[in-house]
Amino acid sequence: MPQVSALFRHPVKGFTPEACDELVVQADGRVAGDRVLAFRFASAVTPESRDGLAYWPKSRGLALMDFPSLARLRVRYDHTALRVTITDDGGRTLVDAALDDQGRRRLEDAVTAFVADSPEASRLDAEGVLPLRLVGDGRTSRFQDRPRGFVSLHGAASVQALDAAVPASVDDRRFRSNVVVTGTAPWDELGWSGRVRVGDVLFDVQAPIARCTAIMANPDTGDRDARLLRVLTKEFDQQAPTLGILLLPASGESGTVRLGDEVTLAPASERVSH
Template identity: 30%
Template sequence: MPQLTAITRFPIKGLGPDSLDRIALEANKTLHMDRAHAIENGPSPFNDAAPGHVKKKHFLMLAGQAGLARLNCRYREKDGTYSVNLDGAGPITILLDNPATHTPLLDALRALLGEAIRGPLRLVHAPGQAMTDISQPQISLINAASVRDVSEKAGHTLDPLRFRGNLLIDGLAPWEEFDLIGHEIRIGGVTCRVESRIRRCVATSVDPQRGALDTDVPAALFEHYGHMDCGIYLSVLEDGEIALGDPISLA
């Protein structure tokens, strides 16, 4: 039976992963703290007085700033701290909800990314709205077998982390997850509805360990399958907790 093998969130869009053993899901919401914050790359339509979803092109992201993958990041939920270090250097630690602490991190990002910075950097947050690639409150799921299949065809082992999904499962056949669209599935004891496939961009071409472009994943997907999709979006239908090892089944 397919099982849940990884749970991952990205507290700051474009930056490093936060891996979890378990997490509580809430109906009609994204994964808690996933892309809860984003770093504005120069002026954007983000409105502090009425914060909401803004297109990803206005923020730092792997698709435009591959060097972000070189950052080693750690989020501590109990005190809201976020620590970043680069190439073994001492960590820079900020409080996500305290703008007075953000300057050292933003300065380090300017030094790392250089000309990719379009203007003043600012960490933004929209309560109740994740800064994901879509505005809908959904979570993403990746099938490990599909990643292995495209790896084989591309002639290069691809880390599933490239696809920056919230949930990684194993035990399905390659691409079988696409057959689940329109159906309800259960992850452990939580029911979710499978909404759509995820179309992939150049961000998946970034090696998550080296922070460099190395494999044109969208091109490989199109060449071998005639599409550029990998992964599916889910809507959470009820509150409940999921954990590594949970079985995946049709509801």
């Protein structure tokens, strides 16, 4: 029986995932505490609109797609105290600050200094990038890559198949999914449709996840050490580089997903077509 083997949320968009024992799935289809903060470029002072929803495209702020060195930073977020601690890959604390005005400026300065000393430093020279601004109230999940949000899921076997195809080490963190499932064959989840139950939460399957260059960044070093987009299309005969699926809670329900929860495709009576 497939079951949940790992759960992640990403308090700061584009930064370190936080492994969790459980995730609260909100009725709006987002995970509580996931992408509640983001470092946006100076010119992105207001969100854009797409499909009638507020939307902060990742091209308008710090994201692994264009700043792979961010993977070297480790983020701890205290969602009760609204406090962010950022350390580098050597364990040195770069900044530890609350989300008040002064703390936000300290966080912005520390991250700007880090990027300025990284291989992506020249990207800061583009018009409208500086000064970076830390946006988000620290509670509202709103900086997902898609306006609708979604909960993301992939099978561990799919990642293992990809890992076996390249010299570099490839693990679940590269794909920044919320839910990782074991007990399925490689790529099985790409064929799911209708509804799937994860523990107590019934989800509607929405679509496969087309991937960007973010997955090429090693989650420990920030080096682009694997040409995974090409491997997915050439070695696994995909039309577009794809790994994982998007989910929405059925009928706007909310609930909690926990490590070890069983994952089952809903019976035909509970399925819907998309």
